[in-house]
Amino acid sequence: MPTSASRAPGMTDVARLAGVSPQTVSRTLRGHSYVSAATREKVMDAVHTLGYRMNTAARALSSGRTRTIGVMTMATGSYAGAVTQMSIDQRAAAHGYAVVGAQVGVVDPRAIGAGLQRLAAQGVEGLVLALPLGTIDPGSESLLRALPTVTIGGSATTVGESLALDQRVVAELATAHLLGLGHGTVHLLAGPDDWIDAANRTAGWRTTLTAAGRRAPAPHHGDWSPESGYQAGLALGRDPDVTAILAASDDMAFGVIRALHELGLRVPEDVSVVGVDDIDLAAYCSPALTTVAQPFRELGRAAVDHVVARLEHRHPSDEPPVPAPRLVVRSSTGPARRPDRPGAAPRR
Secondary structure (H helix, E strand, O other): OOOOOOOOOOHHHHHHHHOOOHHHHHHHHOOOOOOOHHHHHHHHHHHHHHOOOOOHHHHHHHHOOOOEEEEEEEOOOOHHHHHHHHHHHHHHHHHOOEEEEEEEOOOOHHHHHHHHHHHHHOOOOEEEEEOOEOOOOHHHHHHHHHOOEEEOOOEOOOOOEEOOOOHHHHHHHHHHHHHHOOOOOOEEEEOOOOOHHHHHHHHHHHHHHHHOOOOOOOOEEOOOOHHHHHHHHHHHHOOOOOOEEEEOOHHHHHHHHHHHHHOOOOOOOOOEEEEEEOOHHHHOOOOOOEEEEOOHHHHHHHHHHHHHHHHOOOOHHHOOOOOOOEEEOOOOOOOOOOOOOOOOOOOO
């Protein structure tokens, strides 16, 4: 936050908070290669805390650069997308870069290509692609090769650099947790087939079950929305063999739990439910949702750091690593119920 109500924070304020000299702050923000990674991190943390903003317009006039990063996202209202976009905007501003956005409504090479062309027309110097980039057309591939590019939403292309988490590990953590509670198998509510992340979560779920010698039931599919989770929950809840459900997003898990409640089933006494993402509401639904946390904020910041590192002629590998996904155990999972358990709610 600003240091006073009367003025915006300056470079001296950043230096004081970071415990370095103003000259070090200046060198850090201009991307000098001889600033250590630890010092750069302290300076950038101070920049973020104070809300310091460089005079980007003045620097563009003097350097001939736009200092603009293009960001392409899916046109959804998801928590993950919103948090990622916010972290990208804040980190880019702290580095002295502006952000120009483009959204696509479907995972389609033509839509992605059109969005990339819009960004290129605005003079972006680098790209962050927060979407499941699959097959791309030759024109898009040429553009991505010409600009420093980082993808953070799962990518089937080798163009650019990927900071996406291993979504197989995400599903493995959730599935192994449920098997460890004694459930015979885990039923999956997967995301859309054309999302790379969804396909990888399905692969991780299936591999974990196979390695444990368990059958993999036919997965249900949703569109990331609570409504799709609700509809799948109604179908799964009517199956007396279902005792554990992995929903590939927290939003879908909320819908599943609502459906199970309406069917008279108890979570987790009758059916355990795990989500993915650990959005803010996960800790406050009833019961509190067990989920696999993903570091959306860290991913957004890291993507910008890597693009800026390449633009400023630093090696991206010098940037801090992105945290791994982690299982957050709450109240929506528990031991598998016994068929003869007294007081077990009947299936409808």
